[in-house]
Structures are given as C-alpha cells and as structure tokens.
Amino acid sequence: MTDKSHDPNQMTGAAMIVRALIDHGVQHIFGYPGGAVLPIYDEIFQQSEVEHILVRHEQGAGHAAEGYARSTGRPGVVLVTSGPGATNMVTPLTDALMDSIPLVCITGQVPTHLIGNDAFQECDTVGITRPSTKHNWLVRNVNDLAKVLHEAFYVATTGRPGPVVVDVPKDVQFATGAYHPPRKSDVHVSYTPRVKGDATLIRKAAAMLASAKRPVIYTGGGVINSGPEASKLLRELVEATGFPITSTLMGLGAYPASGPNWLGMLGMHGTYEANMTMHDCDVMLCVGARFDDRITGRTDAFSPGSKKIHIDIDPSSINKNIRVDVPIIGDAGNVIGDLLQVFKAEAKKPDIRAWWQQIAQWRARNSLAYRKNNDVILPQYAIQRLFELTRGRDTYITTEVGQHQMWAAQFFGFEEPHRWMTSGGLGTMGYGLPAALGVQVAHPDSLVIDIAGDASVQMTIQEMSTAVQFELPIKIFILNNQYMGMVRQWQQLLHGNRLSHSYSEALPDFVKLADAYGCVGLQATKPSDLDGAIREMISVKRPVLFDCRVAALENCFPMIPSGKAHNEMLLPEEATNEATATAFAGGKALV
C-alpha cells in the first residue's frame, strides 16, 4: 500500500524546481518575480539552501548569471516570469549562446489551457528563445518536470556549453507529481558530445608541431570553458614546444600575459606581432576558437601559407569560415593533454630561433604605444594604472562594449583564466555591470571591477540598486569620454567625421547618481588625481561608481581595416589624421 501524501518524492512542480536546483548544487539564482512564477517564489521563501538575488531588470539577471558562470565554471541560474520577463531575457540568452556560457533559465508560462489564447503576459517563449538557446523545453506535464530539469543542467554544462530555457506553465507548478534525483536516462540518447580526440589525428598534429619552422598557437574561450586544467595543460604545451601564443578576446588569461611566449591578443584590435605571426606562420594550432570574422580579417588572405590544426568540441565550428588541415573534435583540455603526451614522447622542440627573431622585430614596433599626456587622462593610461594598482590582488574584470573594452583587453594583463568576463560574440552594451554583480556573488571577498563606458553603463545602471541591496561591493570604473567612442571612431574613419548621434548628450552626474543609489561616487579628471582615486576605490568596501574623465577623441589602435589582411594593420604611429583618412579613403573600410 502506498500513501502518496507520505511519499517524499511526491511534490508540486514548484517544489520540484527548487529541489532540482539543490540537487544540482545551485547556491545562487538571479531572478525577478511575476504572476506566472509566484508558486516558485513561494517555495524559495520557505527554504534557505538556494539564495535568490533580486535584480532590477531581467536582462540584469541574465548577465549576472553569465558573470557567475564564467567566473566559477558552474552554470548560472535565472528565474523570470512569463511574457515580458521572458522577452527581457532574450539578450542575455543570445549573449550566452554566442560566448558558450552555461545558463539554466526557468521561465513561468500561463496555465496550459490558456496557451495560444493571447492570455495576459503570454508569449511563445520556446518559439522566441529557440534560436537563442542550445535547447529549450515547454513542460506540459508535472511528471516530466524532474527529467527535463535534470536534462537542462546536463545540456547546458556538457559539450559546448550554452544557455537553456525550461518554460513551466503555472498549473504545472501547482500540480503534484513524482520527482526523482538526476539520472543518466534523463538525457536524450541522441545527445552525445564528444570529449576525447581521435588518436591518429592527435599523432598527426604532434608531428606537424614538431616539424614547424614558424608555428603559432591561437586559443579562444573554449580553453577557458574546458576548466582550469585546460589552461594548465596549455601552459605546459607552450613550455614543451617553445611556441609563441596568442588568443582571442574570449581566451585571455588561459596563458599568462606575463609569460615569455605571449604575443598579446590577435584580431581587429590585436597587437601587430600577434597578427603578423598569424599571417606568416607555417603551422597554426587553434584550440577552442572559431575563426570569427573579427579574428580572420579577409578570409581569402588569412594566414595563407599555413597548415592548420583545429581542436574544438563543436564539429560545426570546424571548416565553417576557414578550411583546416587537421580537425580534432573533442574537449580542449582533454585533447591538449593527449597532444602534450604524444609530443613529449615522440618529438622534440623544433629550433625556431629565427622565427622568434622575426617576432622580436614585430614586437619592437610597439603597436600599443600611445602619446603620454600630463593634462588629460588618456584611457589607455587609466587602464594601465588600474592594472598596476590592482596587481597581486584577487581581481576579476568585466567590461561593457566599445573602445574601453578593447583598451581593457590590450592593457590589462590577465594571469589566470576565469578572471575576464566580456561580451565577445554578441557585443552587448550593458553586460558588464550586472556581470560584475554575478561575479561578486560568487566571489564575495574578491575585487570585482567593471571597466565601463559612459554610454554602455547606462543600459543596465539600475542594477546599482541590486548591488546596494545585497552589499555587493562592485567597482564600476567608467572611462567617460562623453561619446559612444567606438561609434564615433568609425564615423570619423568611415563616414567623414559626421558624428551622427554618437555624442553622449545629457550625461548624468555619475557621482551624484552614486549618491542617489546609496553607493560611493568618485571622480578623477587629471592624471595626477588618478592613482589616489583608484586606491580609494579599491579600499572602499561598498559599491563604487567611478567617473574617470578621459580624453574625448582618442581612437583605439592598432586595427585592421576591412578588405585587408593581418599584415596590413594600421599602427598608432601611422594613425595621424591624414594617414587614417588616406588608409580609409577610396571606399576602403574599417572593420
């Protein structure tokens, strides 16, 4: 005889959701309530294992969860209501899909009998989020809920990580059904991501590395996603081969910026030496990167003389933009480990001294140089000071999108993976502030800084209120150039300096705004103020809005103009007004 009321696995759908979170080790979720999720909020109220962080806009919850995930390697979890709650999540979901960030987003839905009736706050959540998730589910029966929730965590975190949505109608949240803990059979048998690389191809790759004369290692976010072990193995591989290494925006920190083989970031605003090395190499080892258009420049002129090895967990990343010679499908860490073993056992370091001499000449061009200025703070200088004054601290950096993001990538040196959170694929202004919140929730005692722009920061500034409520001492370091600088730069270079709607008119007084939110406002207007103000920002144990007034019209260099190859970069010393005008004249465009 079974008495259902005493069966501990019989519970409501709402209770199952909280129970599944606990079973998956979730400690924090980011969310915003509404009619279609009230039963879940009621369950959250009655327990203390999962802490809920109340944001001020669902987009903030999504980016916070991304920051949380990126800095911990664990999935970020979001809970939002139906209709507008779900549609507000579309940007962070798409952002997470582009940058392969594991998110589990639970959305409330109108009761099943109302679906399709244009009910109050109804929207086709699975339809809207289908192209912005790795997978999504609408759960119509409470007895499917446990299985779907467990599968959701599995899909989000395995293979190429990504966001998933579980849409739960309100009647399913109220209904009682059977819960079960996670088990293997919860997952589609058709979903089998590959972890281990093909041994024959790995052997072939090792032989190519061993015979290289002008090699380069080019890594991306996949190395970070694979976990800290992958970065450790990557460092060993660089050590064992003696090869130069560069990385995409998403991959910074996998190899330390202070390491001797580091070339700096590559791509549109990458260093001259990184792009020249990519262009002239004879063997390229690409790990966990995807030959994105910001990296390759003109694809038919991309690294024309090289044999390419591509390690990626997602077969659809291979041969998408650039044809490669040796594709190896598998987890970055796993494959690097195997490759390292084979290389150590069967090969020895090739002699590439001549290549390093060539690279030294490119380095000597000093492509990140900028003119010093004693009167106004140059944005590059501000990042350099921020880097110097936080050196040796337990620091995490997030960014918004624009020039400040590129300067942060160029001038802030990352020594460890998981320390750098930026919106790479989607380029979402408004990402950095909520992402910093998520990072701070996961690392309460660390120094978390959002390197922001004056325009971007206003897109999610309301989350300062969240920071104050939850005592999250995030530092918002605004490089305030009073422009949408990146837009202005393109307009200057491509559109005859007609600055159409790129001036940040009517900027708020950020110091007063900080005060209004109940956090700390700081300002620096001169280079001589800067160090003191940064020190104060670091020592304050509360959220800070730092208004760093920087030169308004500074441009971000070096850069690759479009229709151009890696070896045709525009360097800062060449970038006088006339020279840039000429470089971009005649219909040649910037990327």
Add this chain to the structure above:
Amino acid sequence: MNQPASAYFLEERQDPTETHTLSVLVQNEPGVLARVIGLFSGRGYNIDSLTVSETESQKHLSRITIVTTGTPMVIQQIKNQLDRMIPVYRVVDMTLTGRSIERELAMVKVKGGGDNRVEALRLADAFRARVIDATTESFVFEITGNSAKINQFIDLMRPLGLVEVSRTGVAAIGRGPEGM
C-alpha cells in the same frame, strides 16, 4: 575592389554549389520540425524540398528528408549544425553515399476536352501515372518517381490544360540491406 564603408568584411564568394539530399533521424517531439526549419531560415540555407513523418512510432522516431543546395562548405555546415541539435540522432548525406533511391509523389490536375484529353491520357500511360479522379472535363493523375520525371510530366501536361499540382517532396532511402 571598392566596397562601401562597413563594420564587416564584404566578400563576394562565387564558389560552385551542389544539391544534396539529407536524411535526418530525429526524436519525434513537439517543436523538432520548427528547430530544423528555423536552423535553415536563421542561417540562410536553402530548402529545395522537405518531407517529414513519424517512421517508428514505438521509439518516437521521425525521419526528415531535406533537399538543399549550397557550396560544399555550406553543405558540411548544414550537416554539422543539424547533427548537434539535441533531438537529432543521425544525419546521412544520401547524395554522398551514392546508393540512395529518391521518390516523390505528385497529384496533377488537368482540364480539357477533345484531342488534349486523349493526349493527356496517352502520356499518363507512358509515365505510368494513374487516374485517381475523373470528370467529363478533367483528370487527376497520380504519379510517382524521382523529381526529374515528375517535372517532365508536369511540363508535358502544361499545354494540355494543367490546372494545379500537389507534390509530397522527396523521400529517400539507401539501397541494400542496411538501415541508416
């Protein structure tokens, strides 16, 4: 090469295209067809023909047959993108296997009298098309075969009073004893 000012590299590529028939075995669950179609529209791939039906109901398996056109690199992308979808079991490029049979069914309505009517019947016979509906002034023919044969039949019917056509799209299966 001149190009307008742009944040993207504007490259024109004129690689030759190919037409491939793909068989896709999927879990038959709500939304699976929307995912597949959304992939094609979202990434700008062509669908020349698409058929879908449940094929093994106990296992909830459906088989989708897609005829698509693209450069070899794009065809490879399509297969990889399909394969990584969670409810997709297998993707087989029937064109690459070179051992597949493709069939389509069409119903063709023709209206007319006199010599045209006689001629339509005579051609239908030659194409092994069956009459499945008739009035004194019209026929509906049912014809099965590969797409080229059906196209040819329709072209012949056009001057004889073609009214409308309904086609199933291509279904494909491999020759020999093995399944996909």
